[in-house]
Amino acid sequence: MKEINTISFIGSGNVATNLAIALYAKGFKINTILSKTLKNATVLASKVNAKGTDQLYQLEPTSDLYIISLKDDVIDIYLKDLNLHNSLIVHTSGSYETTKLAEFSTRTGSFYPLQTFNRDVSVDFSAVPIIIESENSEIIKSLLYVAKKLTEHTHILSASQKKALHISAIGINNFTHFILSKSKQYCENNNLSFNLLKPLLKQTIETLSNEESPLQKQTGPARRGDLAIIKEHIEALTSDKEFQALYKNLSQYILSEFHGEKYKL
Numbered sequence: 001m002k003e004i005n006t007i008s009f010i011g012s013g014n015v016a017t018n019l020a021i022a023l024y025a026k027g028f029k030i031n032t033i034l035s036k037t038l039k040n041a042t043v044l045a046s047k048v049n050a051k052g053t054d055q056l057y058q059l060e061p062t063s064d065l066y067i068i069s070l071k072d073d074v075i076d077i078y079l080k081d082l083n084l085h086n087s088l089i090v091h092t093s094g095s096y097e098t099t100k101l102a103e104f105s106t107r108t109g110s111f112y113p114l115q116t117f118n119r120d121v122s123v124d125f126s127a128v129p130i131i132i133e134s135e136n137s138e139i140i141k142s143l144l145y146v147a148k149k150l151t152e153h154t155h156i157l158s159a160s161q162k163k164a165l166h167i168s169a170i171g172i173n174n175f176t177h178f179i180l181s182k183s184k185q186y187c188e189n190n191n192l193s194f195n196l197l198k199p200l201l202k203q204t205i206e207t208l209s210n211e212e213s214p215l216q217k218q219t220g221p222a223r224r225g226d227l228a229i230i231k232e233h234i235e236a237l238t239s240d241k242e243f244q245a246l247y248k249n250l251s252q253y254i255l256s257e258f259h260g261e262k263y264k265l
Contacts, residue, residue, distance in 0.1 A: 011069035094166030109134030222254035
C-alpha cells in the first residue's frame with residue numbers, strides 16, 4: 001500500500017471545501033486547489049495552506065492523491081486536459097461512474113462522503129460514512145487509510161451498491177427537503193409559523209430505529225384509510241396545485257401500501 005501524505009483538489013465547492021479543511025486538520029498536506037473560479041480556489045487554499053489556481057498547468061504534478069469534486073458533467077472535461085495518467089485520482093460523486101476515470105489514469109477510485117454539505121457550515125466527519133470504491137485492492141487500502149483519519153464509518157461498496165445508496169440518499173434528503181419546502185410555504189400562505197412543526201419533525205426523525213422499517217412508524221389518515229379526511233385536504237389544497245398533487249400522490253402510495261387496492265383517490 002502506498003501511503004498518502006499529499007493531496008490536491010480539483011474543485012472548490014461544498015464537498016471540496018469541507019473535505020479539504022477536514023483532511024488538512026488531520027495532518028495531510030494540501031498542495032493545490034484547482035477551480036474554474038480563481039476567487040473560490042484562493043479562498044479555500046488560504047484555509048489549508050495550499051496554492052489556489054484556475055490554471056490547469058499550475059496543478060501540483062506530484063501529489064499522492066487527486067480528489068475531484070466537481071459536477072458529474074464536467075469531470076471528463078477537466079481531466080482530458082490534465083496529465084494524470086499514473087496518478088491516483090478519485091471522485092467524490094455518488095452517481096459518477098468510476099470506470100470512466102480509466103480513460104485518464106491507471107489508478108482510480110471513488111471517495112464518497114455520504115452527507116449533504118455547505119461550504120459555510122463545518123461538518124463533523126467523525127459521524128459521516130465514507131464510501132470507498134475501486135477495482136484495485138491496493139488503492140482501496142490507500143483510500144481507507146485516508147478515510148479512517150476522518151471517521152470510523154468507512155465502507156467498501158461495489159459500483160452498483162454505491163449507486164443504490166446514492167438513490168436512497170436522494171430519497172431521504174433531497175426529496176425530504178422538497179416536501180419540507182412545500183409544507184413551509186403552505187404554512188406561510190396561511191399565516192402560520194413553520195416553527196410550530198419543528199417539534200414534530202424532530203420527533204419523526206428521532207423515533208426511527210435501525211431495527212424496524214420506517215413504515216412501522218407510519219401514522220395519519222392514509223395509514224388509517226380515512227378517505228374522507230384525505231379528500232377534504234385535497235380539496236383545501238386547490239389553490240396550490242403542486243402541493244395538492246404531492247399530497248394526493250403520496251397519500252395514494254400509503255393507502256396502497258397498507259390497504260392494497262381497497263382505496264383509490
